[in-house]
Amino acid sequence: MSDTTVRVEVLSSVFQVRDLAGSEPVLQVLLTRSGDEWSLPGGPIVERETLGSAAVRWLGTRAGLTRVAHLEQLSVFSDPDRVPDERTVASTFLGLVPSDIAAETVSDADWFAVDQLPPLAYDHRDIVDLARHRLAGKLSYTNIAFALAPSQFPMSELAEIYGAALGYAVDSTNLLRVLSRRGVVVATGTVGRTGGKGGRPPALFAFADSRLRVTDEFAALRPPM
Amino acid sequence: MSDTTVRVEVLSSVFQVRDLAGSEPVLQVLLTRSGDEWSLPGGPIVERETLGSAAVRWLGTRAGLTRVAHLEQLSVFSDPDRVPDERTVASTFLGLVPSDIAAETVSDADWFAVDQLPPLAYDHRDIVDLARHRLAGKLSYTNIAFALAPSQFPMSELAEIYGAALGYAVDSTNLLRVLSRRGVVVATGTVGRTGGKGGRPPALFAFADSRLRVTDEFAALRPPM
DNA sequence: GCAAAAGTGTTCGGAATACACCCATGA
DNA sequence: TCATGGGTGTATTCCGAACACTTTTGC
Numbered sequence: 001m002s003d004t005t006v007r008v009e010v011l012s013s014v015f016q017v018r019d020l021a022g023s024e025p026v027l028q029v030l031l032t033r034s035g036d037e038w039s040l041p042g043g044p045i046v047e048r049e050t051l052g053s054a055a056v057r058w059l060g061t062r063a064g065l066t067r068v069a070h071l072e073q074l075s076v077f078s079d080p081d082r083v084p085d086e087r088t089v090a091s092t093f094l095g096l097v098p099s100d101i102a103a104e105t106v107s108d109a110d111w112f113a114v115d116q117l118p119p120l121a122y123d124h125r126d127i128v129d130l131a132r133h134r135l136a137g138k139l140s141y142t143n144i145a146f147a148l149a150p151s152q153f154p155m156s157e158l159a160e161i162y163g164a165a166l167g168y169a170v171d172s173t174n175l176l177r178v179l180s181r182r183g184v185v186v187a188t189g190t191v192g193r194t195g196g197k198g199g200r201p202p203a204l205f206a207f208a209d210s211r212l213r214v215t216d217e218f219a220a221l222r223p224p225m
Numbered sequence: 226m227s228d229t230t231v232r233v234e235v236l237s238s239v240f241q242v243r244d245l246a247g248s249e250p251v252l253q254v255l256l257t258r259s260g261d262e263w264s265l266p267g268g269p270i271v272e273r274e275t276l277g278s279a280a281v282r283w284l285g286t287r288a289g290l291t292r293v294a295h296l297e298q299l300s301v302f303s304d305p306d307r308v309p310d311e312r313t314v315a316s317t318f319l320g321l322v323p324s325d326i327a328a329e330t331v332s333d334a335d336w337f338a339v340d341q342l343p344p345l346a347y348d349h350r351d352i353v354d355l356a357r358h359r360l361a362g363k364l365s366y367t368n369i370a371f372a373l374a375p376s377q378f379p380m381s382e383l384a385e386i387y388g389a390a391l392g393y394a395v396d397s398t399n400l401l402r403v404l405s406r407r408g409v410v411v412a413t414g415t416v417g418r419t420g421g422k423g424g425r426p427p428a429l430f431a432f433a434d435s436r437l438r439v440t441d442e443f444a445a446l447r448p449p450m
Numbered sequence: 451g452c453a454a455a456a457g458t459g460t461t462c463g464g465a466a467t468a469c470a471c472c473c474a475t476g477a
Numbered sequence: 478t479c480a481t482g483g484g485t486g487t488a489t490t491c492c493g494a495a496c497a498c499t500t501t502t503g504c
Contacts (some may be wrong), residue, residue: 004269005230007315044229049311051303073300078276087272089233091301140443156456168448173457174494175378178445181492198503199455218365219444220403220466223393236478396482397469406465424482425474445493 007088009054010085010122011042011124013131014068014095016103017148017164018111025099027164028111029048029128031120040128041065041109042090059196064106070096070147070212082123090123094131096147099161136166141216143184146207154192154202157187176205182215183208232313232414235280236267236349238356239293241328242373242389243336250324252389253336254353256345257287264346265353267292267315280318284374288334294319295372295437299355307348317350319356321372324386366441368373368409371432379417379427383410401430409442410432 014030031038041062045054052071059065060131082090097103105111112118116130117125138144138163147160157170179185185205194201239255252399256263266287270279277296284290299317307315322328330336337343339357363369364387373386384397404410408432419426 004271006270007230008233045231045303046229048305050305051301051314075298076276076301078270078316080273080275082283089276091303134451137442140446155455162446162489166448167445171496172444173496175446176457178493194502195455197454199453200457200501202456216444217362219441221365221387221391221395221400223391224467301464379483398469401484403466419475419482422481423476424480425484427483447493449494 004133007044007086008051009042009044009088009090010051010058010093011040011090012055012059012061012071012093012095013040013074013125013128013217014063014097014099015114015131015148015165016111017099017134017161020113024203025160025164026115027132028113029117029131030059030063030065030103030105031110031112031118033108033110034121037121038042038112038118040092042122051091052093055095059095060128062106063109065103065109067097067101068095069098069210070094070144070195072212074127074134077123077127079123091129092130094134096135096144098150099148100150108156138212139165141214141219142212143182143207143209143215144213146210149207152206153187155185155205156202157184159207184213184215232269232277232311233315234267234269234315235276235283235318236265236315236352237280237284237296237320238265238299238353239284239288239290239322240339240356240360240373240390241326241336242324242386245338250385250389251338251340252357253287253338254342254356255284255328255330256335256337257288258333258335259346262344262346263337265317265349276316277318279353280320284320287331289331290328290334291321291325292321292325292328293320294435295319295369297437299352299359302352303347304348304389312326314354317355319359321360323375324373325375336391346362362436364390366439366442366444368407368432368438371435374432376412376433377415377417378427380410380430381427383430394413409438409440 016028017025018028019025030041033039042058055071059068072094074094077090080087111120145161149158155172155176159175162170186208188204188206190204192202192204241253242250243253244250255266257266267283280296284293297319299319302315305312374383380401384395384400386396388396411433413429413431415429417427417429
């Protein structure tokens with residue numbers, strides 16, 4: 001059998017929930033400019049690195065981003081014609097950045113609201129859509145929001161983060177009940193400062209784990225007992 | 226940037242629920258012999274094919290298997306030292322074969338119960354474990370069992386298939402309720418033959434779709450309405 | 451006191467499991 | 478008619494959503 005080799009690149013959809021001037025915070029994705037177009041940050045892998053370390057490396061060099069709280073594999077895109085030139089297989093990643101990190105970017109990188117994306121290169125739009133869908137799914141049955149939230153937060157802020165990522169409003173009261181029953185969030189005992197327009201100061205919460213954990217593996221067909 | 230190319234292979238964990246002499250049916254996985262060891266079927270990709278078509282091609286040539294009812298991507302395994310020799314990135318797949326198909330194999334391929342696997346080459350054992358876990362998860366919130374079941378079946382047989390794949394007993398009564406509420410299975414109106422030891426003849430059911438469909442996307446945090 | 455935001459309690463409905471009981475067939 | 482398996486109905490339990498009501502702060 002012939003030892004066919006192909007070009008392998010990594011591409012990352014990195015999300016952050018960011019304040020948009022004068023309105024609710026929205027889910028944004030990090031893009032890099034290449035000529036006229038915008039692309040997902042990434043590039044080819046080198047000899048002795050895994051795909052994951054390649055993704056991290058490219059996020060640092062292409063976009064100036066170093067603090068990714070979570071990174072996981074998505075599908076591989078392998079259509080022979082997905083990019084013109086050389087046959088290139090793309091291994092894609094989902095990355096998340098906490099909302100309180102000032103994710104400074106280099107000059108050729110910027111954040112875009114996921115509902116107002118510019119035209120993207122090649123199949124990168126499909127990759128962003130896949131990543132959004134994966135994120136929405138995992139918010140429901142894992143603790144993945146730890147990677148979108150600050151280390152401490154009032155529940156109303158966490159509800160806004162969920163709302164931005166899911167695309168619909170989430171009730172903070174019930175969110176607390178669901179997440180604390182599952183042991184995902186715990187009260188810190190500390191109290192935050194009241195907001196700009198008055199109101200009762202909020203209790204601060206934190207995620208129990210800072211690594212991905214499945215919290216509701218079986219929606220149906222649970223094992224006995 | 227240098228145009229690094231690497232060797233890309235596909236590896237498939239193909240499962241079938243098969244009768245084991247004189248006992249309950251069990252989940253088995255298809256392996257190929259390479260020298261003394263057993264491996265997952267697969268190999269390098271060629272110029273103009275996707276990873277999926279490469280996986281199908283290798284299943285045919287290495288294992289004589291042509292009728293895979295479902296095939297989906299799992300993770301990419303990219304540790305630089307995962308195989309000695311040349312640096313090889315493995316894109317892995319989960320495949321499923323209906324239980325009533327006589328999945329004939331070539332001489333260097335055979336089926337093994339997942340709980341009694343022989344020593345496997347390289348990291349192939351990790352890949353099988355990942356595939357089992359993915360299958361178990363998807364049985365709970367998708368219709369993926371269509372690819373493990375015959376085209377028509379009594380519910381007791383489907384419960385055995387679920388039981389073999391999940392590793393614990395599943396009640397056929399409640400399985401029918403869950404799957405019919407979700408529109409996953411429908412009654413065919415036909416009736417099967419009674420078993421060897423007498424008993425009432427069973428109604429036959431079928432899956433409504435023969436493509437993967439998510440049936441319970443959000444375990445929690447459902448959208449309003 | 452009043453507005454604003456946080457927190458508590460209650461009710462409701464949906465969905466999955468467990469289990470008792472009835473039905474249809476072969477010997 | 479009896480054993481064997483299939484099918485139906487009911488009760489229980491759990492969990493998440495909705496919403497009203499109370500509490501605590503700033504002005």
